[in-house]
Amino acid sequence: xxxxxxxxxxxxxxxxxxxxxxxxxxxxxxxxxxxxxxxxxxxxxxxxxxxxxxxxxxxxxxxxxxxxxxxxxxxxxxxxxxxxxxxxxxxxxxxxxxxxxxxxxxxxxxxxxxxxxxxxxxxxxxxxxxxxxxxxxxxxxxxxxxxxxxxxxxxxxxxxxxxxxxxxxxxxxxxxxxxxxxxxxxxxxxxxxxxxxxxxxxxxxxxxxxxxxxxxxxxxxxxxxxxxxxxxxxxxxxxxxxxxxxxxxxxxxxxxxxxxxxxxxxxxxxxxxxxxxxxxxxxxxxxxxxxxxxxxxxxxxxxxxxxxxxxxxxxxxxxxxxxxxxxxxxxxxxxxxxxxx
Numbered sequence: 374x375x376x377x378x379x380x381x382x383x384x385x386x387x388x389x390x391x392x393x394x395x396x397x398x399x400x401x402x403x404x405x406x407x408x409x410x411x412x413x414x415x416x417x418x419x420x421x422x423x424x425x426x427x428x429x430x431x432x433x434x435x436x437x438x439x440x441x442x443x444x445x446x447x448x449x450x451x452x453x454x455x456x457x458x459x460x461x462x463x464x465x466x467x468x469x470x471x472x473x474x475x476x477x478x479x480x481x482x483x484x485x486x487x488x489x490x491x492x493x494x495x496x497x498x499x500x501x502x503x504x505x506x507x508x509x510x511x512x513x514x515x516x517x518x519x520x521x522x523x524x525x526x527x528x529x530x531x532x533x534x535x536x537x538x539x540x541x542x543x544x545x546x547x548x549x550x551x552x553x554x555x556x557x558x559x560x561x562x563x564x565x566x567x568x569x570x571x572x573x574x575x576x577x578x579x580x581x582x583x584x585x586x587x588x589x590x591x592x593x594x595x596x597x598x599x600x601x602x603x604x605x606x607x608x609x610x611x612x613x614x615x616x617x618x619x620x621x622x623x624x625x626x627x628x629x630x631x632x633x634x635x636x637x638x639x640x641x642x643x644x645x646x647x648x649x650x651x652x653x654x655x656x657x658x659x660x661x662x663x664x665x666x667x668x669x670x671x672x673x674x675x676x677x678x679x680x681x682x683x684x685x686x687x688x689x690x691x692x693x694x695x696x697x698x699x700x701x702x703x704x705x706x707x708x709x710x711x712x713x714x
Contacts, residue, residue: 387417
């Protein structure tokens with residue numbers, strides 16, 4: 374228990390024995406702890422080096438254990454000072470690394486710094502995320518479509534997120550509502566929020582995106598294939614647009630752990646978005662991809678809604694949705710044609 378203070382288990386046991394039995398000598402301590410005399414003497418030497426022994430006032434050559442409130446507290450204060458000094462060294466080293474990296478990996482390498490930088494392939498993206506995470510000082514924001522949440526991606530990002538949170542960097546993530554049905558993503562959410570991160574859900578996340586300190590944005594080169602790589606964007610106009618998109622989604626997002634809110638028709642965000650997409654004419658396959666769920670989930674959700682609507686067909690369901698005003702916003706005029714879902 375006291376290894377941090379420089380005591381191994383045997384020395385700690387000798388120290389505890391001396392505290393509880395001030396009249397014991399080496400032989401009694403050795404017998405009590407089932408140690409040899411030599412082992413007890415070695416422990417006493419270590420205790421003396423740590424200033425945890427004091428000469429007996431009445432018997433020359435005898436030693437007593439220093440009270441822990443004095444001796445151990447002094448050792449703890451010394452250990453804390455050493456940790457603080459080590460932390461300062463680490464911070465100074467990190468600053469030096471970032472300064473060197475800025476000289477040799479600056480976007481554009483002497484060209485237009487506002488030009489997007491291409492990071493081709495997953496490995497290049499992950500290396501760059503390592504640099505950007507280490508340099509982040511305020512916050513890291515992200516949009517996370519369910520389709521992009523591979524096991525490899527979460528494994529790679531986990532230590533980066535932990536390190537940022539330990540440095541006081543705020544992390545806010547927005548996932549699709551469907552992620553609540555994925556056990557491995559729910560476990561990830563519980564882990565991150567326990568460390569102080571924030572996670573939210575919305576029905577649809579339009580694309581994968583990571584924002585560092587509202588100054589650097591990573592976007593997929595091909596939104597349909599996140600393995601292709603990413604674009605690193607620093608142009609103020611594009612960065613501001615990306616931040617505005619995140620803030621707009623955050624304003625209507627549901628925090629992880631909170632109950633999913635339902636509207637006045639009793640629809641949760643996922644059900645409402647499902648009806649909106651189907652009413653717009655999208656196929657079940659397109660709807661499944663947009664919502665980040667399986668085709669069977671779309672059909673199961675639709676079957677549940679048709680039962681609520683007392684509809685025997687999707688066309689009839691569309692009529693009932695229109696008649697009940699499930700997709701109209703407050704104050705919206707009734708459209709002339711009923712949508713087909």
